[in-house]
Amino acid sequence: MRLDNLLRMLMPREERFHELLERDVNNLRHAAEVFAAIAHSNSLEERRVKLVELKAIEREGDEITRLIFEALNKTFITPLDREDIRSLAKDLDDILDYLEMVGQNLVLFELSESPEALQQFAAILVKLVDQLGKLTALMWDLGHQKEIQAGIVHVSELENQADELYYTVIADLFKHDDAKAVSILKWKEIYDGLENACDECKDFTHILGNVVIKNA
16 A cells, blocks of 8 residues: 555545535536426526526535635645545536536527427436436445446446537538528537536546546
């Protein structure tokens, strides 16, 4: 066992990070569910109402992120490498920001349609965020290493589905000669944001995978 890992085990640690990250990912789960409701709605007014709820969840996420960073600045010995904790928290915050931004743009652009691709993206994101929650709960016990690796693979598979969906929907947007340019740009902005959210989910698992390797 490496000396730094041995010292980390022997010295008293601040365990609140476990609680804060769990709270953070559960908040993100709630956001993904609310966004899915926005995505499935055909009413612009209903989307406005749900957006208010999503914005409140996003503010809660910002507060949790602030608490994590504050705890990092005050804690001498952390249960995991402090930069890894910071990166995990930042990725969760970024995913939530993308969901809020896409929801905002759907309302701002006055898009009331609920195309199949939008619903599919929402479904993928709900599954991705659920996997992040499971992985976050598992990462504190290296006895779950096989389950963690399987979860990381599943996230990669879901993100690949999102990639394929993104390329398909963008190609479809631009293949119609009679399509209005402004409408194309609006929907491209929506799907770009959703693709970015999925990418951040995969990035989260890259960091988590490194955490497992470093602490094995």
